[in-house]
Amino acid sequence: MREEVEVLIIGAGISGLAIAYSLQKRGVKDILILDESYIGAGSTGRCATGIRASFTSKEHVVLMKHSIDLWKKYAAGELGRAGLYYDQSGYVWVATRDESAEFFEKLAKLHNSLGVNTKIIGIDELKELVPPMKVDGVAGAMFDPTAGKSYPFDTIFAFLKLVKGRGAEVVTRVKVTKILTSSGKVTGVEVEGGKIIKASTVVVAAGSGSRELLGSVGVKLPIENIPRHALITEPYKEAFKPLVIDWDTPGVPYIVQSKEGGFFMGRDVEEKPELPLTSQRIDFMPKAVKPLTKFFPWLRNIRVLRYWVGYYVTTPDHHPVYGPVKEVEGLYIAAGYSGHGYMMGPITGELLAEWILNRKPHIPEAERLTLDRFERGALIKELAVIG
Amino acid sequence: MGEEVRKHPIIICRCRDVTLDDVLKAIDEGCEDLECIKRRLGLGMGPCQGRTCIPLVIGIMARRLGKKPDELLIPKPRAPVTPIPVSLLLKSVDVKGEGEGGDENA
Numbered sequence: 001m002r003e004e005v006e007v008l009i010i011g012a013g014i015s016g017l018a019i020a021y022s023l024q025k026r027g028v029k030d031i032l033i034l035d036e037s038y039i040g041a042g043s044t045g046r047c048a049t050g051i052r053a054s055f056t057s058k059e060h061v062v063l064m065k066h067s068i069d070l071w072k073k074y075a076a077g078e079l080g081r082a083g084l085y086y087d088q089s090g091y092v093w094v095a096t097r098d099e100s101a102e103f104f105e106k107l108a109k110l111h112n113s114l115g116v117n118t119k120i121i122g123i124d125e126l127k128e129l130v131p132p133m134k135v136d137g138v139a140g141a142m143f144d145p146t147a148g149k150s151y152p153f154d155t156i157f158a159f160l161k162l163v164k165g166r167g168a169e170v171v172t173r174v175k176v177t178k179i180l181t182s183s184g185k186v187t188g189v190e191v192e193g194g195k196i197i198k199a200s201t202v203v204v205a206a207g208s209g210s211r212e213l214l215g216s217v218g219v220k221l222p223i224e225n226i227p228r229h230a231l232i233t234e235p236y237k238e239a240f241k242p243l244v245i246d247w248d249t250p251g252v253p254y255i256v257q258s259k260e261g262g263f264f265m266g267r268d269v270e271e272k273p274e275l276p277l278t279s280q281r282i283d284f285m286p287k288a289v290k291p292l293t294k295f296f297p298w299l300r301n302i303r304v305l306r307y308w309v310g311y312y313v314t315t316p317d318h319h320p321v322y323g324p325v326k327e328v329e330g331l332y333i334a335a336g337y338s339g340h341g342y343m344m345g346p347i348t349g350e351l352l353a354e355w356i357l358n359r360k361p362h363i364p365e366a367e368r369l370t371l372d373r374f375e376r377g378a379l380i381k382e383l384a385v386i387g
Numbered sequence: 388m389g390e391e392v393r394k395h396p397i398i399i400c401r402c403r404d405v406t407l408d409d410v411l412k413a414i415d416e417g418c419e420d421l422e423c424i425k426r427r428l429g430l431g432m433g434p435c436q437g438r439t440c441i442p443l444v445i446g447i448m449a450r451r452l453g454k455k456p457d458e459l460l461i462p463k464p465r466a467p468v469t470p471i472p473v474s475l476l477l478k479s480v481d482v483k484g485e486g487e488g489g490d491e492n493a
Binding site: 037039161278285286290299 | 429
């Protein structure tokens with residue numbers, strides 16, 4: 001492992017790898033990525049594979065629209081040849097209450113005004129998109145045709161192959177214990193065992209470990225690591241393509257079929273922040289599946305294969321923290337996606353590379369996502385609130 | 388391994404149809420432990436959760452990389468360990484009031 005490097009990235013998940021990829025495209029060669037565990041061990045590899053621009057704030061919609069353009073571009077290019085794909089199979093939002101159906105109309109208008117062609121669909125179109133769905137009790141539905149899915153490990157191994165091929169060093173099982181600074185500038189990091197690696201630029205893309213790392217230089221990152229659960233069933237022949245969201249059940253359950261044919265299901269069940277990832281909840285499995293059986297009664301007859309826990313690394317306004325840290329020159333953050341870091345990966349890479357090299361991102365909305373927004377009280381507001 | 392045998396794919400993981408060649412390729416491409424190869428190839432993510440393939444891959448990897456088996460980071464099994472029908476799970480825990488269409492219809 002090198003002892004001195006130009007850009008040191010902490011975290012070999014989608015964010016760290018995409019940042020390295022975007023920096024390399026702009027000519028930066030001397031890059032070291034460190035991870036305390038294996039590649040994609042954090043929230044990247046534990047996510048449920050969904051990608052969408054249909055959000056409720058302008059910042060999220062705009063950033064994700066750009067991210068989806070990159071997902072498609074990357075899948076069609078060298079990353080695609082290395083295994084990355086984007087299956088643009090859409091998201092279907094299903095309402096069982098009339099008020100929610102009305103909310104969908106407002107939301108679709110918002111998306112359309114920002115260039116995302118979400119649309120309200122009727123029962124016939126819903127049945128066409130999701131043939132094995134029982135539509136009794138459906139009050140309305142919305143379809144985001146730009147959304148889709150992609151398997152995280154295909155993505156990050158593709159990034160890994162290319163960034164390593166271009167000379168970046170990626171070292172796993174090395175824990176960074178401290179970020180080092182001198183007179184307001186970052187100088188490197190210390191790793192477990194006391195070894196020091198010098199770097200003039202350090203990027204913290206360490207997901208749930210980001211708060212502790214930044215704390216080592218007195219920078220407060222307001223995140224909570226909230227455990228979220230997901231399960232997958234045994235594989236079956238393709239039954240439907242889009243991801244389906246049961247909007248009106250508390251905890252908003254969802255279901256999507258994976259490339260191999262297993263059904264991913266998840267639901268937000270109440271959890272205490274910071275519980276370890278080994279704190280399994282067997283009650284999660286029936287709680288996630290039961291509400292979905294009203295639309296998909298046949299789920300009762302299939303088997304759950306595996307269930308796992310991952311963190312939603314959550315900020316007070318549920319938007320990521322991007323860009324430079326004002327107090328420490330050369331220190332950058334890309335963390336706190338609140339559950340959306342995988343889908344934002346490609347745009348995260350571009351934005352951080354721009355910040356590091358040009359000091360200004362090409363998407364103005366991104367500038368509102370820097371860490372100082374919490375000091376200034378300029379939290380991101382949801383444009384459409386459910387009411 | 389004999390040429391005659393190598394004419395046919397050697398299956399290492401029966402759940403996901405992973406072959407010996409797939410495993411060797413993943414190791415040569417940089418997977419240095421079981422946590423990595425599990426996710427690269429889906430080994431250990433099928434119904435048996437690695438009961439057949441993981442012991443085989445430990446041997447293959449240890450020889451190929453000159454590592455001791457305990458350096459290869461054996462993946463953790465995931466609940467429910469063996470595939471469980473949803474209808475059974477719905478009976479196992481009180482999920483009354485959780486959405487509609489409860490297991491009384493099962």
